Amino acid sequence: MKTEGNQIEQNDIDIVDESPEILSRNRLMWRKFKKNKLGIAGGIVVLLFYLMVLFGGFLSPYTLDHKDYSHITAPPRRIRIIDEEGLSAPFVYGYEASMDPETLQRNYALDKESKYYIDFLYRGDNYEFLGLFNTDLHLFGVNEGQMYLLGTDETGGDLLTKIILGGRISLSISLLGPLISLIIGAILGTVSGYVGGIVDGVIQRVIEFFKSFPRIPLWLTLAAALPANWSSLRVYIGIVVILAFLGWTGLARMVRGKIMSLREEDFVSAAVASGSTGWWIVRKHLIPNAMSQLIVSATLSIPSMILAEASLSFLGLGIRAPMTSWGVLLQEAQNVRTIALHPWLFTPALFIIVAILGFNFLGDGLRDAADPFSN
Amino acid sequence: MFNYITRRVAVMIPVLILISMFIFFIIQLPPGNYLDSYVALISSQGETISGERVEKLEERYGLNQPVYVKYWKWVKGFVFLDFGNSFQYDNASVWSIVKAYLGYSILIAGSTQIFMIVVGIPIGIYSATHQYSFGDYFWTILGFIGLSIPNFMLALILMYVGYFVFGIPSLGGLFSEQYITAPWSIAKFIDLLQHLWIPVVVLGTAGTAGVIRTMRANLLDVLNMQYISTARAKGLKESVVIYKHAVRNALHVIIMWAGMRLPKLISGSTVVSIVLSLPTLGPIIYTALRSQDMYLAGTVLLFQCVLLLVGNLIADIILAVVDPRIQYN
Numbered sequence: 001m002k003t004e005g006n007q008i009e010q011n012d013i014d015i016v017d018e019s020p021e022i023l024s025r026n027r028l029m030w031r032k033f034k035k036n037k038l039g040i041a042g043g044i045v046v047l048l049f050y051l052m053v054l055f056g057g058f059l060s061p062y063t064l065d066h067k068d069y070s071h072i073t074a075p076p077r078r079i080r081i082i083d084e085e086g087l088s089a090p091f092v093y094g095y096e097a098s099m100d101p102e103t104l105q106r107n108y109a110l111d112k113e114s115k116y117y118i119d120f121l122y123r124g125d126n127y128e129f130l131g132l133f134n135t136d137l138h139l140f141g142v143n144e145g146q147m148y149l150l151g152t153d154e155t156g157g158d159l160l161t162k163i164i165l166g167g168r169i170s171l172s173i174s175l176l177g178p179l180i181s182l183i184i185g186a187i188l189g190t191v192s193g194y195v196g197g198i199v200d201g202v203i204q205r206v207i208e209f210f211k212s213f214p215r216i217p218l219w220l221t222l223a224a225a226l227p228a229n230w231s232s233l234r235v236y237i238g239i240v241v242i243l244a245f246l247g248w249t250g251l252a253r254m255v256r257g258k259i260m261s262l263r264e265e266d267f268v269s270a271a272v273a274s275g276s277t278g279w280w281i282v283r284k285h286l287i288p289n290a291m292s293q294l295i296v297s298a299t300l301s302i303p304s305m306i307l308a309e310a311s312l313s314f315l316g317l318g319i320r321a322p323m324t325s326w327g328v329l330l331q332e333a334q335n336v337r338t339i340a341l342h343p344w345l346f347t348p349a350l351f352i353i354v355a356i357l358g359f360n361f362l363g364d365g366l367r368d369a370a371d372p373f374s375n
Numbered sequence: 376m377f378n379y380i381t382r383r384v385a386v387m388i389p390v391l392i393l394i395s396m397f398i399f400f401i402i403q404l405p406p407g408n409y410l411d412s413y414v415a416l417i418s419s420q421g422e423t424i425s426g427e428r429v430e431k432l433e434e435r436y437g438l439n440q441p442v443y444v445k446y447w448k449w450v451k452g453f454v455f456l457d458f459g460n461s462f463q464y465d466n467a468s469v470w471s472i473v474k475a476y477l478g479y480s481i482l483i484a485g486s487t488q489i490f491m492i493v494v495g496i497p498i499g500i501y502s503a504t505h506q507y508s509f510g511d512y513f514w515t516i517l518g519f520i521g522l523s524i525p526n527f528m529l530a531l532i533l534m535y536v537g538y539f540v541f542g543i544p545s546l547g548g549l550f551s552e553q554y555i556t557a558p559w560s561i562a563k564f565i566d567l568l569q570h571l572w573i574p575v576v577v578l579g580t581a582g583t584a585g586v587i588r589t590m591r592a593n594l595l596d597v598l599n600m601q602y603i604s605t606a607r608a609k610g611l612k613e614s615v616v617i618y619k620h621a622v623r624n625a626l627h628v629i630i631m632w633a634g635m636r637l638p639k640l641i642s643g644s645t646v647v648s649i650v651l652s653l654p655t656l657g658p659i660i661y662t663a664l665r666s667q668d669m670y671l672a673g674t675v676l677l678f679q680c681v682l683l684l685v686g687n688l689i690a691d692i693i694l695a696v697v698d699p700r701i702q703y704n
Binding site for chain 1: 684
């Protein structure tokens, strides 16, 4: 009898648990997103990447100005914590440079004589922290000797530093491009879907016009049209605009479709009946409802932006010195010979692949979560 | 149907006129003109170019005239396939250059297309019929990786592997050196096949991943439909249910996708073609842009736009043929 009573109680609790709890749309989405393990993993990777580039100056042991001409294309050195006598403070071995007299090839041997201990929070070259103030504090580095954890490039720059600071350009371009696309797409899509008529017709023809261009050749052509005497900052802005230039069309189409279907919904009729103005309906009812899908589409377009920037810079039509980006770094790994001799010059590619994978998984998870009522 | 096609083609003409204006506008943007580069090129080769010749060229392209005159000079020859001349290639006509490379562009894109479909559809069917099995997960993850590796990097990786593992000195190009200028023969064709697989694999990997995912999703949708249960209930063999009833209806999207993909493959292969030094339109537009060979660059871009529009039209037509439910009005 007692057990039966318990069981009933248990059942009651279950029922209470499953009673329809009113959750906001955002919380429903978050619930659904949390179930997608790959999406979460992608989100974490993306977050780590952004943190890495945000605190890039602090995390990187050197600065972009660092050019070590006595260590050009030096191979990577790993951090060691065990030396001949056993456990030790973290250190790196030095390089013993020699030149092959026949091929004029530089060779770097492991110099076990020179050991450089790694200093944490050491004072190195000056950089600007978050664009706020100048400091020379780096997370880690060596006071004497060299520490090139990922090797050096053909100008003797530290590849790790260049990848971290180049990621700042690559990732910000791929974020700004879709952001501008999103704003243009949202405005034109809403106008097109809400106003309709001739305005809709004109905007749709403009979209069709832009859609009839092949992306990569048009990107190349536009990038080649950037004047050679522009500063690297202006080129950077130019590339962002070029990438956004073709990206907004798909978003505008999507918003238009969404707005057109929402316009027929009862809650919009109710808003009209209660005397809301058109602008109020658009701002308070239509855009918030279309927003989640819009953000998802923009996120899904980030990988192709990373790729576009990398391709343009790889071909020498993108970011220009003194700025650097992952694509610029890959310029040095353009032929088999270089990759064969200095395989570490290919590391920026790994960063690109991991970043793209992260964004793909995140975007996929967001897409599933954006429609919390479907299965 | 016929009316539909005529109307679509008729709409394409004003669009193409607008496109040609826009392309001309962008190509005009960089400061300096191609004649300056041409003169610089000639003098760098130690030759001199007479002032008379420069004037003649200026006249030919209306270089000192307003933009719309220059545009008209470019456009009016289109009907006779006269797209101007390229200064890079010894003043050869742009059409002869485009003609020489367009074929290989289409060959590579077409082979890639076939590769994607032949490889992607069976794997997609397997993934859908063995949902959540080890094989399904394996292909899903491989597909994601395939989608995430940029094509040009895959080309570099493949060249690297070819060099170190197989000892092939260079994987670039479409022919071995001795066959490049040789006339067509069986040996040359075999040589072509030996080179062709590399760009096909490089360009096709991401697309194959796309085919697998699309095919899997569509087939799963179809397999949940009632007529499939009916087919099973009436005792049809599972293979008949899958291949005759389910797959046939899941193919529509793939066909539409394939039609729209072909022109994109031609323009999407630009960077890979440059890395692998393939004789396609990609490297042509790249070098033309870098040396301000404007008529060549503009014409290649225009051709790629035409291919894109025609490809979309063909995709729509094929879709109407395979799926009679689609109606045009």
